[in-house]
Amino acid sequence: MNKMRPLLFIGCLLLPAISHAEIKLPAIISDHMVLQQKQANPIWGWDTPGSSITVTFGEQKKSATTGADGKWTVKLDPLPANATPQTLKISDGKSERTLSDVLVGEVWMCSGQSNMGFTLQGDWNGDLEALATHLPNLRLITVPRVGTQELQNDFKGEWVSADQNSALPFSAVGFLFGRYIHQIVGVPVGLINNAWGGSAAEAWVRRESLEKDPRFELLMQNTVKSEVEKASPEAKARFEADMIKHKEIAEKAKLENKPAPRAPQSPESWLSGNARPGNIFAGVVNPTLG
Numbered sequence: 001m002n003k004m005r006p007l008l009f010i011g012c013l014l015l016p017a018i019s020h021a022e023i024k025l026p027a028i029i030s031d032h033m034v035l036q037q038k039q040a041n042p043i044w045g046w047d048t049p050g051s052s053i054t055v056t057f058g059e060q061k062k063s064a065t066t067g068a069d070g071k072w073t074v075k076l077d078p079l080p081a082n083a084t085p086q087t088l089k090i091s092d093g094k095s096e097r098t099l100s101d102v103l104v105g106e107v108w109m110c111s112g113q114s115n116m117g118f119t120l121q122g123d124w125n126g127d128l129e130a131l132a133t134h135l136p137n138l139r140l141i142t143v144p145r146v147g148t149q150e151l152q153n154d155f156k157g158e159w160v161s162a163d164q165n166s167a168l169p170f171s172a173v174g175f176l177f178g179r180y181i182h183q184i185v186g187v188p189v190g191l192i193n194n195a196w197g198g199s200a201a202e203a204w205v206r207r208e209s210l211e212k213d214p215r216f217e218l219l220m221q222n223t224v225k226s227e228v229e230k231a232s233p234e235a236k237a238r239f240e241a242d243m244i245k246h247k248e249i250a251e252k253a254k255l256e257n258k259p260a261p262r263a264p265q266s267p268e269s270w271l272s273g274n275a276r277p278g279n280i281f282a283g284v285v286n287p288t289l290g
Helices: 004-019 126-131 172-185 207-211 216-229 231-256 265-269 279-288
Strands: 034-036 041-046 052-057 059-065 071-076 082-091 097-112 135-140 158-163 188-192
Touching: 041 052, 041 082, 052 071, 097 135, 097 172, 126 172, 126 188, 135 172, 158 172, 172 188, 207 216, 216 265, 231 265
Parallel strands: 034 097, 097 188, 135 188
Antiparallel strands: 041 071, 052 059, 052 082, 082 097, 135 158
């Protein structure tokens, strides 16, 4: 019995630590972000179910209660553009998160295929454009390309000010457009880059919407067939066999100083890629909605 007491004591010590979760925020709501001017802005996150959340921004104070899934959302009243850095505080009565350097201006999403995904460093004047850039109130954030059928609620990324380092890997079209808006309109600008080269239109759309629309009945029937086929053990076996053949052909082409043929596409590349209906919406768009 005495041997159990230390374990019981340790368990009691751990209970307070796990009984209350800390405030969690998505990457899109973080330091250096830009809020859209002249419209209500949702702020959301997660905490222990049933927690009372208070969001304070300037003179505004909004409250919400977390649902059974732990999520909470408040809406800030419309605000005019403001280039003065402000703090946004979120409290649940037991812990507090403070976001710094928050601006209000224009927020634009840079979506599309390779013409939008083409980076500034890929342009022959890109290095000069970047060197000429030091714009603290032009903010950039890039969403990683994740193709999935499961709705994602967050991603790995952060808001940064536009300078010669952050501008280079960003969308060239998005960056130059945002810079024009920033300089001409004279307000802070936030740019969200989620472009994915070669993507299919249906991948950007919520799958549920496609399934409910009779115009896309054939598309979704073919999608289901492809999903069953590409997820099968037979498809995996065929791919492995094709890869062995491709390696042999590629080695022979190299010896003959000829270009190697394109490698076969794995079933998984379609399942988690940029053409499967709903994939980009779930993995890339959904985490930024709002």
